[in-house]
Amino acid sequence: MAAPADRIDALRAVIRHHEERYYVHDDPEVSDAEFDALVRELRELEAAHPDLVTADSPTQRVSGRPAEGFETAVHLRPMLSLDNAYSDEELEAFDERVRKGLGTEGPVHYVAELKIDGLSIAITYEDGRFARGVTRGDGVIGEDVSSNVRTIQPIPLRLKNAPDGRLEVRGEIYFPRAAFDRLNGEREAEGAPLFANPRNAAAGTLRNLDPSLVARRGLRAFFYHAVREDNVGSRGDAEAPTDGLPETHASLMESLSSWGLPVEKHWTRCAGIDAVKTFCASWAETRQQLPFDTDGIVIKVDRREERERLGFTSKFPRWATAYKFPAQQATTTLLRIEVQVGRTGAVTPLAVLAPVFLAGSTIQYATLHNEDEIRRKDIRPGDEVLLEKGGDVIPKIVKPILSTRPEGLAPFEMPAQCPVCATALERPEDEVVWRCPNPSCPARLRRSLEHFAGRRAMNIDGLGSALVDKLVALELVRDFADLYRLTVEGLADLKFEAKAREGGDEVEQGSARTPTARRFGEKSATALVTQIDNSRRNELWRLIFGLGIRHVGERGAQALAEAFGTMQAVAAANVDQLQAVSDIGPVVAASVRRFFDTPASTHLIARLEAAGLHMGEPVAEGRGPKPLEGRTIVLTGGLATMTRDEAAERLTVLGAKVAGSVSKKTSLVIAGEDAGSKLARARDLGVPIGDEDTLVHLLATPATWPFDNL
Ligand SMILES: NC(=O)c1ccc[n+]([C@@H]2O[C@H](COP(=O)([O-])OP(=O)(O)OC[C@H]3O[C@@H](n4cnc5c(N)ncnc54)[C@H](O)[C@@H]3O)[C@@H](O)[C@H]2O)c1
Ligand SMILES: [Zn+2]
DSSP, X not given: OOOHHHHHHHHHHHHHHHHIIIIISSOOSSOHHHHHHHHHHHHHHHHHOGGGOOTTSTTSSOOOOOOTTSOEEEOSSOOOOOOEEOSHHHHHHHHHHHHHHHXXXXXXXXXXXXXXXXXXXXXXXXXTEEEEEEEOTTSSEEEBOHHHHTTOTTSOSBOSSOOSSEEEEXXXXXXXXXXXXXXXXXXXXXXXXXXXXXXXXXXXXXXXXXXXXXXXXXXXXXEEEEEEGGGTTTSTTSOOTTSSSOSBHHHHHHHHHHTTOOOOTTOEXXXXXXXHHHHHHHHHHHGGGSSSXXXXXXXXXXXXXXXHHHOBOSSSBTTEEEEEOOOOEEEEEEEEEEEEEOTTOEEEEEEEEEEEEETTEEEEEEEOOOHHHHHHHTOOTTOEEEEEOOSSSSOEEEEEOGGGOOTTOOOOOOOSBOTTTOOBOBOOTTOSOEEOOOTTOHHHHHHHHHHHHSTTTTOOTTOOHHHHHHHHHTTSOSSHHHHTTOOHHHHHTOEEEEOSSOSSOSSOTTSOOOOEEEEOOHHHHHHHHHHHHHXXXXXXXXXXXXXXXXXXXXXXXXXXXXXXXXXXXXXXXXXXXXXXXXXXXXXXXXHHHHHHHSHHHHHHHHHHHHTTOOOSSOOGGGOOOOTTTTXXXXXESBOSSSOHHHHHHHHHHTTOEEESSOOTTOOEEEEOBTOXXXXXXXXXXXXXXXXXHHHHHHHHSTTTOOGGGO
């Protein structure tokens, strides 16, 4: 057994390593539960050997570090971490410490809140107007990520009836699960590395240097704390009730809501620790139904006066703790690794497990992301593996248990051929993902059809994955064009097994399938055929997006349709012409060119055209008036009543071109809050400038807006 001093040193080193992976690189190597166990061991050792405690021990300070590329900002007051409780006993111990600190026998009043698994943010409002947003960083200094925070839809740029002066509100920025799944889905399609979990994705996104990307990803926020400047200095770190903020946390939560800030609504007042325990227990399972991840419950003393008396350690407040839900881990045997083929041909490994019961359901599958991850974690078929169920339904393999590995177990070999069509798989040098290059691979076709019919593409309702599987299996549909030959008679008699869960997932891992044979029926068939027929008249960009050209997202498709007007023109454009379109970079341009250079694609387009699909400008009858046609508008700065994306979309619908930079030809610049260089350039060029009110008027009366008299 190692001497305590050696073990302490070793623990500190490994904890620092994981902190760096987690906070700086957003790329942890171990699960939170494993990490927390290391910290606990260190804390217990330090408690037993107080002489070995040093000021720089990870137990003594808030972790994290401002990332590079952002300005830093010093917090009004340190943003601390939270102490942890892992069991009812530890909750009781917390309550005892609180009561001892306050010198009371009777029950303390607490507020219990969901612990949002995102990353903390401090937002400063000045006289109710958004001034800046700063991450926690190392607790003292954070990164100024204002330009990104501004784009997050639910965060108001102006507060309602908030106190005057400087107000700092604190909360959590997080990814709703649906947005996270969408993001990882897109990344999968692009062959980009997947985010490990929503928290990770939120941190990565907020640190992205491109605010327009942040705006698109759908981050959300919840707030749970406020600090006001006027008691800093006079009362130091303490929660002094001299700043006009409410006397209790519960009323503060109500105030935050009334100022227009999003507040997670399940918070509850608890009289005494027993009520807290009940609350924690009630969420252990129910939390899986929330649309976002929670990793625990935060328990806070309700009265500010009591908080003030309890104070802080260097790392966390003594008046709060975070109850962490029991780790959702289990071990089982990895029977084998199968591979599946996605829409772009991306081949992803899937772990097939000996069924094991974990956190409410029987698990048989787990994601493995890609070959590199399997190699990095050294996971081999036949291993005992540690499984972890995070917020989402799909569990992941944390690691193999090496101590029980049978001798001579061979590492996993990626198959050389597509498991569905037997075409040799390919892996471009700079990518982590293997692909089936065969464009008519049935596996690819199924996923492609789902994408083609999707709401954001051709918007054909009623073409669910079970039906698609059937149509492909019966070879009724061999490409998109075949959809347009389906008839009510042909469809109505189809019998297929509906899956319990529908969704874009490649497989429904971890969820039971309850097959029920069902006939499609005349009614559904008629509805579907009508939907398919209607889709013939869709705008061009929907078709371009629906084709599933690699790297061409919704936006790219819109840009191409707008720039070229017809499918023919897009297909004829060379790489330079493609790249000249705003929003189209070299990778996208090359990919578009490659697509149209493939004979199979040309053939498909011809068949779609023959099927009567609209391939030009939006058809006349589906087209609204375009009173802003010929006008170029530039948006800059923050808007209070809508996001910039919304404004751009509404202007585009009215026919305006929304440009990213100001030139002599710009018809109007809308300058929102904190507009910068574009506003200056507009002034230099003498381009007309308006504010948010101008924009609102313009949108309300686009036809009569006096552009020509500006
Ligand atoms: N896997 C790894 O390698 C690794 C490495 C380092 C840290 N971690 C994990 O990170 C966590 C430690 O990070 P931490 O210091 O941010 O502590 P924490 O996440 O345990 O708790 C503090 C944070 O909770 C957040 N929070 C969410 N909802 C809240 C609410 N309603 N009220 C108040 N705060 C709320 C705040 O952002 C606050 O900063 C641990 O869970 C640890 O396991 C993991
Ligand atoms: Zn294939």
